[in-house]
Amino acid sequence: MSATTAGDAPVAKAPRVETPFRRFVSEFFESKIATGALVVFSVIVLVAIFAPLISPQNPYDLAQLDIMDGRLEPGSRNGADTMTYWLGTDDQGRDMLSGIMYGLRISLIVGAGSAIAAALVGASLGMLAAYAGGRTDTVIMRLVDLQLSFPTILSALMILAFLGKGIMNVVLALIVVEWAYYARTVRGTALVERRREYIEAAQCLALPTRRIIFRHLLPNCMPPLIVVGTIQIARAIALEATLSFLGLGVPITEPSLGLLIANGYEYMLSGKYWISFYPGIALLVTIVSINLVGDHLRDVLNPRLKK
Amino acid sequence: MSATVEAPVAFARGADAEKLIEVVGVSRRFAKRLDFAGKIAAKLGAPLRDEVVHAVDKVDLTIRRGEVVGLVGESGCGKSTLGRMVAGIMPPSDGAILWKGQDRTGLHGKEARAAMLQAQMIFQDPMSSLNPRLKVAEIIGEAPLFHGLTTRAGFSAYVDEQMRRAGLDPAFKARYPHQFSGGQRQRIGIARALAVQPEFLVCDESVAALDVSIQAQVLNLFMRLRQELNLTYLFISHDLGVVEHLSDRVVIMYLGRVVEEAPTETVFARANHPYTQSLLSAVPKIEARKKAFATVKGEIPSPLNPPAGCHFHPRCPHAFDRCRVEIPALQEVAPGHRSRCHLNDLPNHGGQPV
Numbered sequence: 182m183s184a185t186t187a188g189d190a191p192v193a194k195a196p197r198v199e200t201p202f203r204r205f206v207s208e209f210f211e212s213k214i215a216t217g218a219l220v221v222f223s224v225i226v227l228v229a230i231f232a233p234l235i236s237p238q239n240p241y242d243l244a245q246l247d248i249m250d251g252r253l254e255p256g257s258r259n260g261a262d263t264m265t266y267w268l269g270t271d272d273q274g275r276d277m278l279s280g281i282m283y284g285l286r287i288s289l290i291v292g293a294g295s296a297i298a299a300a301l302v303g304a305s306l307g308m309l310a311a312y313a314g315g316r317t318d319t320v321i322m323r324l325v326d327l328q329l330s331f332p333t334i335l336s337a338l339m340i341l342a343f344l345g346k347g348i349m350n351v352v353l354a355l356i357v358v359e360w361a362y363y364a365r366t367v368r369g370t371a372l373v374e375r376r377r378e379y380i381e382a383a384q385c386l387a388l389p390t391r392r393i394i395f396r397h398l399l400p401n402c403m404p405p406l407i408v409v410g411t412i413q414i415a416r417a418i419a420l421e422a423t424l425s426f427l428g429l430g431v432p433i434t435e436p437s438l439g440l441l442i443a444n445g446y447e448y449m450l451s452g453k454y455w456i457s458f459y460p461g462i463a464l465l466v467t468i469v470s471i472n473l474v475g476d477h478l479r480d481v482l483n484p485r486l487k488k
Numbered sequence: 489m490s491a492t493v494e495a496p497v498a499f500a501r502g503a504d505a506e507k508l509i510e511v512v513g514v515s516r517r518f519a520k521r522l523d524f525a526g527k528i529a530a531k532l533g534a535p536l537r538d539e540v541v542h543a544v545d546k547v548d549l550t551i552r553r554g555e556v557v558g559l560v561g562e563s564g565c566g567k568s569t570l571g572r573m574v575a576g577i578m579p580p581s582d583g584a585i586l587w588k589g590q591d592r593t594g595l596h597g598k599e600a601r602a603a604m605l606q607a608q609m610i611f612q613d614p615m616s617s618l619n620p621r622l623k624v625a626e627i628i629g630e631a632p633l634f635h636g637l638t639t640r641a642g643f644s645a646y647v648d649e650q651m652r653r654a655g656l657d658p659a660f661k662a663r664y665p666h667q668f669s670g671g672q673r674q675r676i677g678i679a680r681a682l683a684v685q686p687e688f689l690v691c692d693e694s695v696a697a698l699d700v701s702i703q704a705q706v707l708n709l710f711m712r713l714r715q716e717l718n719l720t721y722l723f724i725s726h727d728l729g730v731v732e733h734l735s736d737r738v739v740i741m742y743l744g745r746v747v748e749e750a751p752t753e754t755v756f757a758r759a760n761h762p763y764t765q766s767l768l769s770a771v772p773k774i775e776a777r778k779k780a781f782a783t784v785k786g787e788i789p790s791p792l793n794p795p796a797g798c799h800f801h802p803r804c805p806h807a808f809d810r811c812r813v814e815i816p817a818l819q820e821v822a823p824g825h826r827s828r829c830h831l832n833d834l835p836n837h838g839g840q841p842v
């Protein structure tokens with residue numbers, strides 16, 4: 182034995198404890214574009230959260246709106262000369278800047294809320310399909326196929342036509358149309374991961390199935406789920422905007438970005454571009470920044486794409 | 489490599505030792521069922537059927553306490569499937585696997601778990617066999633803590649001991665698998681298995697993914713642990729050369745069936761089965777192990793559609809008519825030496841093919 186003890190000794194290699202999380206964070210911030218997008222998105226989130234504190238006006242309080250101030254150009258003073266409409270007003274005299282801040286709130290709540298709920302539903306069903314297999318798998322995946330074969334906007338419109346308007350109903354419709362993406366992603370990953378030997382090792386160590394799924398399988402299925410989740414938040418926000426634009430989304434008294442755009446649409450050609458334009462820019466910047474973060478997350482979290 | 493691997497030390501084992509594992513007529517089939525469209529097509533007359541792979545076909549095998557049994561065969565012959573069944577993580581389709589004379593499938597709860605822990609596996613890929621999201625201490629210590637082999641208070645010391653025994657520095661226990669080399673990762677896998685105090689290890693190609701120099705170190709570790717802990721091994725490899733230096737007994741598989749079984753020296757000195765002989769002629773001494781199987785003539789037939797009679801007949805230089813229709817039986821050609829070949833029934837054969 183003595184002849185080989187030297188070879189048996191472990192060789193010191195890595196200089197410090199590098200957790201997978203730390204490695205992920207440092208890799209994420211290597212990209213300037215993604216870092217910038219994350220900063221922009223964080224600002225948007227902060228603005229949305231603190232909208233009631235920082236917005237010049239409460240755009241949902243009809244008592245604060247003055248119809249006489251309707252369709253004022255950006256930079257105009259209000260009738261009472263107490264404030265400036267930096268981004269103009271819409272046809273009801275609503276300050277566009279305040280409207281956008283509150284609209285972002287609705288968009289983000291709807292987007293994130295539906296994405297998280299859809300992720301919970303979809304991921305559980307996907308995990309169940311992968312682990313149970315057989316008939317359960319077939320039934321779940323047929324449902325997924327069915328859901329994905331319908332145009333998203335069409336299913337959402339049908340659901341809203343049935344349920345009626347309202348933020349909760351929009352969230353519900355979005356969950357129904359989006360869960361399938363999560364289910365498909367999680368099932369695919371889980372099928373690959375569960376064939377890995379660390380799962381067999383855990384079975385051999387007589388750990389209970391529940392523990393194997395939640396402590397070993399699920400954490401290793403998270404990266405694609407996070408990527409899909411990010412992209413789906415952006416999709417949900419766009420979808421909510423579309424539904425509101427079509428008049429099936431949020432109520433008219435509490436306009437989201439999509440409804441603000443719709444309200445200004447008829448004035449576009451008469452030169453009053455700002456009513457649609459600025460909410461449109463806000464929507465665009467939000468969606469693009471989320472997508473940029475999501476794309477980069479995919480690159481960082483997917484080991485196969487790494488050089 | 490062979491120069492530095494220590495020869496197995498003689499133990500109180502062999503015919504008199506306790507039977508640890510008995511594999512009795514075990515088969516494992518994998519069915520690839522037709523999907524809905526396929527079923528309709530089949531109804532309409534398309535030549536489609538449910539496809540069945542006989543990964544393991546009526547295997548009998550006894551492993552006694554203290555033995556190291558080498559299981560050798562080409563890719564896809566069912567070695568891993570047999571190993572998984574022996575380790576208890578895959579149920580057989582047919583037959584029984586007895587652990588100390590008892591069938592583990594009848595056990596429940598605590599007893600079933602205790603029985604599971606007695607047999608552990610060491611895997612081929614040292615990276616994918618470790619959960620990348622857990623620290624080494626968690627990887628090694630999770631199961632013993634869960635099963636009450638250690639306590640929260642004693643956890644750290646327990647993990648340290650397991651790491652030291654596998655030749656790892658306990659100072660590294662807060663690290664993650666990706667921060668180790670291949671050989672070290674394999675040691676983590678070994679420490680994890682030993683942490684639940686098993687009596688029996690199934691090593692499935694456990695050194696195949698490692699550099700040749702590291703292979704020798706890990707093989708030496710296996711042999712040292714065998715002495716220290718009186719372990720029994722089923723050592724799976726596609727490489728007769730690796731098995732030669734470790735095993736007391738060698739079992740050769742071909743397309744799901746055991747074709748020859750004998751003490752290691754006998755296999756290397758007087759192989760009976762033509763397949764074993766061609767494997768042996770393909771084993772180069774020491775170097776160029778990678779080519780080991782390139783010289784067994786002919787393609788491996790598809791396990792979905794194995795040849796009738798003796799599975800080996802399309803590649804066998806001695807094949808004759810009977811081989812194409814009748815499955816040869818696994819019969820004793822000398823004490824402790826069994827082979828599955830019709831040549832042994834020919835008169836004046838003397839155990840060697842003509």
Ligand SMILES: Nc1ncnc2c1ncn2[C@@H]1O[C@H](COP(=O)(O)OP(=O)(O)OP(=O)(O)O)[C@@H](O)[C@H]1O
Nearest residue numbers: 518541543562563564565566567568569570726791
């Ligand atoms: N879970 C499974 N589902 C379907 N078929 C399987 C499964 N596991 C193994 N098989 C099939 O069973 C046969 C034997 O596979 P097995 O992995 O046991 O072979 P092996 O001897 O370990 O090969 P290798 O040297 O490549 O590891 C192969 O044809 C394989 O395709």
Ligand code: SF4
Nearest residue numbers: 798801804811829830
């Ligand atoms: S039974 Fe026939 S084909 Fe099979 S190994 Fe023996 S001689 Fe060759």
Ligand SMILES: [Mg+2]
Nearest residue numbers: 567568569692
């Ligand atoms: Mg294998």
